[in-house]
Amino acid sequence: MWQLFVRWFHKWSSPKWFYEMSKPWSFWLGWAALLITTTAIIWGLGFAPVERLQGNSYRIIFIHVPSAFLSEAIYVTIAIAGAIGLIWRIKLAYYVAKICVPLGMSMAFLALATGAIWGKPTWGHWWVWDMRITSMLILLLLYIGLWALHNAMERPESGDRAAAILALVGVVNIPVIKFSVNLVTTLHQPATLKFTEKAPMHISMLIPLLLSILGFYLAFLALMLVRSRIEILRRERKAKWVQQEIEQLGNR
Amino acid sequence: MIKLVQHTLQRELTLAYRRRADLLNPLFFFVLVVSLFPMGITTDLDKLTEMSGGVLWVCALLASLLSLDLMFRNDFEDGSLEQMLLSSAPPQVIVLCKIFCHWLVTGVPLTLLSPLLSIMLALPGHALPVLMASLLLGTFSLSLIGSIGAALTVGLRKGGLLLTILIMPVLVPVLIFGTSTVQAIVLGLAWPGYLAFLGAFTAGAFALAPWLTVAALKVSVCD
Numbered sequence: 001m002w003q004l005f006v007r008w009f010h011k012w013s014s015p016k017w018f019y020e021m022s023k024p025w026s027f028w029l030g031w032a033a034l035l036i037t038t039t040a041i042i043w044g045l046g047f048a049p050v051e052r053l054q055g056n057s058y059r060i061i062f063i064h065v066p067s068a069f070l071s072e073a074i075y076v077t078i079a080i081a082g083a084i085g086l087i088w089r090i091k092l093a094y095y096v097a098k099i100c101v102p103l104g105m106s107m108a109f110l111a112l113a114t115g116a117i118w119g120k121p122t123w124g125h126w127w128v129w130d131m132r133i134t135s136m137l138i139l140l141l142l143y144i145g146l147w148a149l150h151n152a153m154e155r156p157e158s159g160d161r162a163a164a165i166l167a168l169v170g171v172v173n174i175p176v177i178k179f180s181v182n183l184v185t186t187l188h189q190p191a192t193l194k195f196t197e198k199a200p201m202h203i204s205m206l207i208p209l210l211l212s213i214l215g216f217y218l219a220f221l222a223l224m225l226v227r228s229r230i231e232i233l234r235r236e237r238k239a240k241w242v243q244q245e246i247e248q249l250g251n252r
Numbered sequence: 253m254i255k256l257v258q259h260t261l262q263r264e265l266t267l268a269y270r271r272r273a274d275l276l277n278p279l280f281f282f283v284l285v286v287s288l289f290p291m292g293i294t295t296d297l298d299k300l301t302e303m304s305g306g307v308l309w310v311c312a313l314l315a316s317l318l319s320l321d322l323m324f325r326n327d328f329e330d331g332s333l334e335q336m337l338l339s340s341a342p343p344q345v346i347v348l349c350k351i352f353c354h355w356l357v358t359g360v361p362l363t364l365l366s367p368l369l370s371i372m373l374a375l376p377g378h379a380l381p382v383l384m385a386s387l388l389l390g391t392f393s394l395s396l397i398g399s400i401g402a403a404l405t406v407g408l409r410k411g412g413l414l415l416t417i418l419i420m421p422v423l424v425p426v427l428i429f430g431t432s433t434v435q436a437i438v439l440g441l442a443w444p445g446y447l448a449f450l451g452a453f454t455a456g457a458f459a460l461a462p463w464l465t466v467a468a469l470k471v472s473v474c475d
Contacts (some may be wrong), residue, residue, distance in 0.1 A: 086467070134424075141421040149404065152414050158475035162404045165468050169400055169422055176425075 013090045015232045016241055026225035033222050037215030044208040051205075060118045062208060065193075066216035068111035071139060072174055074104035074220065078146070079171045082164030092228075094160035095235060097167065098150060099227035103220060105143035112136055123187060131180040132188040135173060142170040156235065256341050257349055264353035267326070274322060275357050282315040282362055286369045297374040304373035305383065305434025309390070312362050313427055316391055317416055319358045320398040323350060324406040324469065333406075334473055337466070344462040347469070351399045351461070359391025379437045386447060390430040393454035396461040397422055403468035407475045425453055 011017045044062030051058040081097035084090055115133065116126045127133070146163050153159030180188075192201060193209075201209070236242045268275060289307045290300060327333040336346050363384050370380055401419030405411030429450040436443035 138421045138424055141417075145418040145421060148414055148417055152405070152408050152411075153475060155475055158407075158471050161471040162468065165400070165464055165471070166404060166418060169397075169464060172425075173421070 013088075013092050015092050015095075015236050016239075018092055019229055019232050019245075022225045022229055026222050026229065029218050029225065030222035033215055033218035035215075036211055037219055040208045040212035040215050044205075044212060048205050048208050049202070054122060057118060057121045060114050062212045064111060064114040064118060065209060066213045067107045067114065068136070069213060070216050070220055071104055071107035071111050071136070072177060073217075074100050074107060075139060075142070075167070075170070075174060077224075078104065079167045082167045085160060086164050086168075091235075092232075094157075094164065095231040096224065096228055097164060098160060099231050100224060101143060101146045101150065101163075103223060103227070105140065105147060107220075108136060108140040108143055112140060128187050130187040132177060135177040135180055138173055139177060142166075142173060145170075253345070256345060260346050260349035261353060264350055265356070268353060268357045275319070275361075278315040278319040278358055279361055279365060281318055282311050282365060283369065285311045285314065287372065290373070301374045301376065301438065302435075304370060304375040305379070305438060306431045307373060308366055308369060308375075308383065308387070309427055309430045309434065312366070312387055312391060313394060313423060315362060316358050316394045317398065317419070317423075319354070320395075320402045320419075321405075321412045321415055323354050323399060323402040325411075328406045328472070333469065337469060337473060343466045343469070347399065347403075347465050348462045351395050351465075354399070355392045355395040359388070359395055362391055363387040375434075376438060379434060382437045382443055382447070383434050386430045386433040386450060389447070389450050389454050390426050393426050393450070393457045394423060396454070396457040397426070399465045400461055400468055403465045403472060405472075406469070407472035426450065429453065 012021070041062060045059050048059070048062075050056055078097045078100045081093040081100070085093040085097065112133070115136075119128065120126050146166060149163050149166055150156075150159045153162060233242055233246060237246070286307060289303070289311075293303070294300065324333060327336070337343050366383060366387055367380055370383060375383065398415075398419055400422075401415045404418060405415045408414060429446050433443050433446040433450060436446055
């Protein structure tokens with residue numbers, strides 16, 4: 001049983017197997033993400049009740065919170081994929097790490113931008129040098145560094161390995177972001193959603209927020225699969241099965 | 253092992269001595285940029301006192317970033333870096349010696365220069381020893397962490413700017429703890445905690461950076 005599982009698991013490191021298996025996954029995950037995110041955003045922006053103190057401006061959390069969650073999760077994904085690539089020399093892990101960089105960068109930017117838009121009416125300033133905001137800015141800079149390193153290297157294989165090392169160095173920032181609001185008293189509020197406690201939030205706001213987080217995560221998974229498939233076609237273009245696949249795609 | 257360390261240190265210091273003009277540039281840069289701040293922002297001494305720790309730290313960070321590109325470049329271009337990686341000696345030790353020499357020829361002179369500049373920025377005299385201690389510790393961790401970036405970009409023709417972009421986010425904690433140490437003593441608050449954090453960060457970098465640098469050098473040499 002265990003042997004079968006290991007064999008099945010190892011198959012995922014083959015680009016060809018991954019390419020074939022990920023097709024239905026990316027399709028269904030993509031549609032589920034679209035459905036759930038649209039529902040959550042419409043619910044959150046249009047139908048969730050107005051907040052007592054902040055009025056309507058609080059509604060930006062339905063975008064801010066999921067994008068901030070994702071920007072950290074994607075960085076951890078990149079670091080883990082990079083470590084897998086460095087240790088077990090699995091090409092596919094490098095591909096995944098590479099295509100995740102722009103996704104994470106856009107999420108970090110979205111989190112900072114929505115935070116700024118919310119901060120203006122609530123705190124009176126677009127930008128505050130608070131510890132969590134600063135560490136999120138550093139996260140964005142780390143993404144930019146990874147992206148620049150991939151572009152600078154002439155051989156993509158070297159770019160992969162160099163970026164994996166850099167991603168591992170940058171991982172020290174993740175706990176800083178995670179715990180910045182709980183350790184130090186800063187302007188940004190402490191975590192509201194916790195696994196261990198009931199959220200201090202009314203159910204009518206909590207459900208669309210959780211739905212939105214779920215939708216963003218599903219969208220990330222779907223986009224990751226789609227982008228990995230494209231990356232496989234680009235990087236393995238000398239393989240015979242890829243050339244056949246591209247020919248088929250061209251004929252369609 | 254001791255012989256290896258001895259020889260590497262001797263070689264590095266000799267090489268550094270022979271291109272001493274290159275080593276002066278970061279120091280001149282440090283002096284120039286520090287003197288730009290009073291001209292650009294304010295000449296009010298009270299305000300300068302408040303800013304001095306931060307200004308000195310930011311300029312020291314930029315100056316040592318400037319010199320990082322030279323850490324491996326010459327050895328990479330004449331091929332001796334490949335020989336070091338291929339030799340039977342542990343490359344981590346060689347890299348650590350190179351980092352130590354880089355610190356000796358940039359971080360230590362920057363620290364020695366800082367009293368002069370701190371007078372120009374009206375830093376209170378009692379804060380000076382703490383400033384120098386924080387710079388001495390901090391520039392060592394700048395050299396340690398910066399060596400990873402230098403190793404990643406050594407194979408690129410225009411690596412200097414990219415190196416700055418890559419390594420700056422990781423250096424931010426050093427800057428924050430360094431500046432906080434100086435500001436705490438200027439404001440009369442407890443400063444040893446910040447200095448201890450800086451020391452802890454440097455110790456962590458000391459343990460991890462040589463390994464990551466060697467891994468990065470292997471990538472660059474293969475490219």
